[in-house]
Amino acid sequence: MNVYTHHQDSRESLVRDAAERAGRYLSAMDDRAVAPTQEALDALSYLGGPLPHRPTDAATVLDMLDTFGSPATIASAGGRYFGFVNGGALPAALAAKVLASAWDQNAAIRAMSPVAVHLEQTALGWMRELLRLPEGTASALVSGATMANLGCLAAARHALLARQGWDVESQGLFGAPPIRVITSAESHVSVGKALAILGLGKDRVHKVPTDDQGRLRVDLLPEVTEPTIVCLQAGNLNTGSFDPIAAVCEALPRDLTWVHVDGAIGLWAAVSNNHRHLLEGYEAADSWATDGHKLLNLPYDCGMLFVRHAEALHAAMSSHAPYLQTAAQPEPLQCSPEMSRRARGVEAWAAVKSLGREGIANLMDNLCRHARRFDEALRDCGFEVRNDVVLNQVLVSFGSDEETKEVIAAIQQDGVCWCGGTVWAGRHAMRISVASWATTDEDVERSLEAILRAAARCGVEPLVESV
Ligand SMILES: *Cc1c(COP(=O)(O)O)cnc(C)c1O
Secondary structure, eight states: OOOTTTTTTTHHHHHHHHHHHHHHHHHGGGOOOOOHHHHHHGGGGGGGHHHHHHOHHHHHHHHHHIIIIGGSSTTTTOOOSSTTTTTOOOOOHHHHHHHHHOOOOSSTTTOHHHHHHHHHHHHHHHHHHTTTTTTTTTEEEESSSHHHHHHHHHHHHHHHHHTTTHHHHHSSSTTOOOOEEEEEEEHOOOOOOOHHHHSOOOOEEEEEEEEEEEEBGGGGOOOOOOOOOEEEEEOOOOTBBBBBBHHHHHHHTTEEEEOOOOOOOOGGGGGGGTTTTGTTTTGGEEEEEHHHHHHHHOOOOOOOOESHHHHHHHHHOOOOTTTTTTOOSSOOTTTTSSOOOOOOOHHHHHHHHHHHHHHHHHHHHHHHHHHHHHHHHHHTOOEEEOOOOOEEEEEEOOSSSHHHHHHHHHHHHHHHHHHHEEEETTTTEEEOOOTTTTTHHHHHHHHHHHHHHHHHHOOOSSOOOOO
């Protein structure tokens, strides 16, 4: 008898109950609207209320979560959610996460969890190979590409200042020699956030203009004569486009520059023979950030950072204390901004083990194939696809800004699929981000029908008669 569970074996039965409910949740996914109903949202109030004074038994707590929480989710685990580049969770990774929840390991150092660190480092080694990054590259799993950008740029800051005899970790930035930062006008907001946190300032950045697809224009790159961090992007969140990494690296004095690639979405093109060309020259960069919970379909949350110069990353993330039994090999806490952290490596390992190189390449190719199908079908119906569909992103406008917004609202209301909006080149557009392993050809066709139905209901006229 235990006050926390009320029954002798109820921890086991609770976990079994949770797993069964999770299974039922996933089975019901196909029959529900992607967005929660207003009724489901209203019922969330049952999960609010004043601070409970008395205990509630754990089985009831779980039942409340399932009864009121499950219907209020966004069905992003299904195959027809195309919002925000949110991936699904691969079955093996999801199952691994369920088991790892019971393990409840702290993956800060080996001494706290040999298995978590072993799986993380094995998975990172496999990923380095999958992504064709140089041997000896240091890496870590983090919460997402935002933290991956932060970790990489901290290593960059260390390296460029260390070369000038300045120890930024000890001395801070006051009085340090300046570092210049160059990004494209289309760099992701998280790059600015990382620069802000690192004291490099998000507004003292030189922003190079981009072309109509959002790619940095090499011809407008400024002359570089001082230590400079250059942030490039692989996979624009709207268009999916890639900065011309090879051309930029060629144009830069490499002894003065640290080239960082934010490949949250696009770095996974490296695993596909059909898409690798988009990344041309990326292996010459100094650091790379990517996401696990986008195209790779790891469960939330998971990103990865890779830094060519291991010593720069370790110096930037270094933390030592007598009580931390750190091993001779680098520990996760010396490679990432976090200390205590969940064991993301379990799911990362399970995903790569279950799919293998071939399965991951097929996953990427399928996401891109679905995106091309949306592109082709919408163009055929006379709608305006705003981008060259090179990866998983499709941008479509339905006429005026008002019309586009109206169609997006109608699609979200309809519930068969879910797409969000954006502004691209000064005009509203709908984003279709194909990012889930669970999306089937049938899901794409059903979603296309729903999109066309919503457009018709809004009285939007295609540019040309449908064929
Ligand atoms: C999504 C994204 C990020 C941020 O990733 P999080 O996982 O949300 O932290 C950074 N850069 C790009 C290009 C992205 O698409």
